[in-house]
Amino acid sequence: MHPRPARRSNGSSDHPADPFRSDRPGDDRAPEHGDGDGFDPVPEARAIAATLATTLGPNGLDKLLIDRGGTALVTNTGATVLDALEIDSPIGRVVRDAVSTHGDRVGDGTTTTAVLIGALLAEAERLRERGVHPISIADGYATARRNAIERVRERSTPVGPGDDRVLQQVARTAVTGRWDETAADRFADLAVGAIRGVGFDAARLTVHAYPGGGLADAETLDGVLVDTDASSTAIDDEVARFPRRIDAPAIAAVDGGLSPRSGDVEATVSVDDAEGLTAIHEHGRRSRSRLVDAVCDAGTDVVVCQRAVDDAVRTSLARRGVLAIERARRDEFDAIARASGAQTVTEHRDLTPDALGAADAVRRRTIGGTPAVALTGLPNESHVSVVVRGGTDHVAEETRRIVDDCVVAIRHAVSGGIVPGGGAGFVDASRSVSARARGIDDRSALAVEAFADALEAVPRTLARNAASDPIDVLATLRARHDGGQAAAGIDRSGAVRDVEAAGVFDPAAVLTGCLATASETAIAVLRIDDALVAGGSGPDADCRRGPDADRGHGCSHDHGHGGGRGSDRDGSSGEHAGYPWALSH
Template identity: 35%
Template sequence: MAGQMSGGQPIFILRDGNQRTRGRDAQSNNIMAAKAVAEAVRTTLGPKGMDKMLVDSLGDVVITNDGATILKEMDIEHPAAKMIVEVSKTQDDEVGDGTTTAAVITGELLKKAEDMIEQDVHPTIIASGYRMAAEKAGELLKELAQDVTIDNRDTLINISNTAMTGKGAEASKDVLSEIAVSAVASIVDKTDGETIDIDNIKVEKKVGGSIEDSELIEGMILDKERVHSNMPKKVTDAKIALINSAIELKETEVDAEISITSPDQLQSFLDQEEKMLKGLVDKVVASGANVVFCQKGIDDMAQHFLAKEGIFAVRRVKKSDMEKLVRSTGGKLITNIEEMTADDLGKTEAVEERKIAGDNMVFITGCVNPRSVSILLRGGTEHVVDNIERALHDALRVVGVAIEDEKLVSGGGGPEVEVALQLQDYASSLSGREQLAVKAFAESLEVIPRTLAENAGLDPIDMLVELRSHHEKGAKTAGLDVYSGKVIDMWDAGVVEPLRIKTQAINAAAEASVMILRIDDVIASSNPSPSGGGGEGGMPPGMGGGMPPGMGGMPPGMGGM
């Protein structure tokens, strides 16, 4: 990049090899990249969307239909394309579903913007039009929304079904939706409004059996086994000690040497160790505990004593699982065994070790107040189980969002068509050039029903025309039934989604496309050239002080010894 000087001598501002694209070139380059990413996930949209198989550099395979997962696994280089990935990531964090929708709308908005730029509409005008349209769309969606509460179980199951459809879990979505709704309902935190932390639902996957064998455990599952085979396999009326320090002898902090001169001394030393361990176990027994979950290790000798007392013990339980155990059993984390009392113990009906698909797992069931629950997922192969887990995650998040917001809209591309129609009217009421952008925004939303139809092998234009005519006649909840290829009432069909999916997708898409549109200059640095890059005749970089770096008078680490 060079500026012209009066003497005709160019001045170089950027380092050699840096690239700069400006104006139209930069915009079309960014838009192309973003559109390409949106195209990549477009075929996965809807109940009849297809899946993608992603193979990473190590040969690990992921088969998925989830927009966010696909974009995360596709190693995307282009900076503008990465913004689309962020849109779907935000959508995933906020709502958990609708990730493909958000990416596809962003791509469509940019496509329309490109046409307007061709017609000399300034990007800033497009940006402000898009913002106005997104705000208006949010209001229109709110008007379309209907209420739902945690008691409408059937509706919640419908929401979960909608989220899972097309994700490889259809065949058994009824079983999974029942599980998802029950799981979310049992962890609702009513203290400050109805908040739901999906982290309190633990999903354990086990290959083997069929998807129908999946079950909800009102309590916890640990992928662990008891430490000693003499321990009981099942403890009923369990009193659980949750210990996060090791049940072993402490090593001394200072280096100490013990000199033993005779065998008797050695024996008494060993006896003393054993006595100390016995003391620790006695403390556990004295508190009345009959189950011990330890976050760290349990000494072999201590295992023996625990087994003798008939205590069920598990060691090296993950910290996150310990926290969930605290929530579901009502116990306290015990840091110092010496001070533990009966009040610190958690209570559940039963703790038992069961064999699932050849592995032992510990089930903690019948919790007094299951503030955290577990779901055991089964499936024929690893990929099936992984895919089901992703579908279930979306369903859990979506049911949670619906209970938090208590607002629903219909699915099947209905809301998009309705909002698009009303935005067209809104556009005609504007006088400036923004109305072009608002119109474009309205048309962009129709990409959703169009893509749904395309993915189902229907004629997108016919379907869109039919959808529009229904909505113009006032059927606000009419949507596309991709199975029969007809336009039907989506409320009656039970195809419903939380309002937040739509508002978040539209807002995120508008913001990302505006951001990409406003870029008119891309300056990309290249790696510094190996020739030292310090200008001619200079020193190699880093040698500015006359001494090799780190030799500031003394070897490093010798300061003042």
């Protein structure tokens, strides 16, 4: 059996602000057979992790995102930050795509995943400097990942759908630090009530954000809300004269548009005289009349379309008492069809009385100056729409993201149980992985122990963001966990306490998802030994084959050998110049 690596210290003056440097005593031996100046993906991955690390936890700070058009957005949601970053380096894009995929699949934990990836690659870099082969590191990381995930699952506590107190605590944990205490309670109540109203099926829940109000104006609607401003539905004079409420409407769902023009082929018609022009207008009028007749003859009161509705058709329908909603979002369109019982048709001529759905009422309303249509009392399937408000568009959108995070946390808690939060779950998993390393008798034991060290990057970052000394906090955490206090974690003040008693919980599924994505990404990066520019065909192919390939091939453009796109020597030019908008090496 190989000896466990010596513990390192992050008190070293070499790395005073590195959030991924371990706090364990050091091993400063020279590399046995290092990789020299070859391909090194670690700095690129660490740059992304460091960018997001300061947003982690209840004391995480916000990022001001500014796009090329000058639009500013303030957020501390890791997924939102990553989506906005312009990343030039290939490894940076690999890490970003992995974290984004995790966010799409799990719905939470993107920042934690990025922090873990940075820590795992930093630990791997130190092992490679000591002569450990990347394959041995990958094998050790795979073993450690399995052990850590099993430990989290063993420590998880089931939560019942009716346990309101715990579900609200889970939602509060997800929101703590992003708003004040009163708002956190309001978010938790909204999220718990909304997801319970749809039987914990997030597919039947939508969250809408509107400016011009506050969190106290948030409401939960039993039905589907369609933002007619976003869907480009014009409220002209005829539609404006509609009653604000239509009782017991018959609802048609057209998976297309309502226009006399058929197909997507553009055609040009030439006329030689006024009679020809009149004939064309008359043909269009008859086509529109037949279309309107088909919709009305089916007994339709409200028609919801996936594509555009011709202006003249919409006005004619309004005069005959039919409200047309165009360009409904796909999720809203599908929800309306399912919940109302309407059969989806692709053409207006396919509409029949049997294809229509029903609802108790359809109401036109204005929310913060934005027109909307609410369909309530849908008979076939329950659907809940949460309406949140904010003083500005940016605040309203951030409020929507917070509610989404609360809903995700609650759903995962019910399906997979919970573990103590505040970094306690990662410390507990680190102890379990470290114990596993002592039973391995090959060089992968070093990687398993390094994995255990990397897991402590999460509580270390939480402590640093809370302005506490991470060395002291981690020493206290280890001592508490060694003494059997598995619920010892870091509270919002940065102190170590029993987070379970404080009601701080994380969904187990989020932790296991973070562990799986981070380890798989780190292993994939570790197995890369070089970055090659792939050749192709065309006039510029020779330019892509290396700095000497242009000799004599006669291309006229600048190869940029002195510093590529977005990475000019002086850092002042290039398409993606500037940090953090361009992360490259």
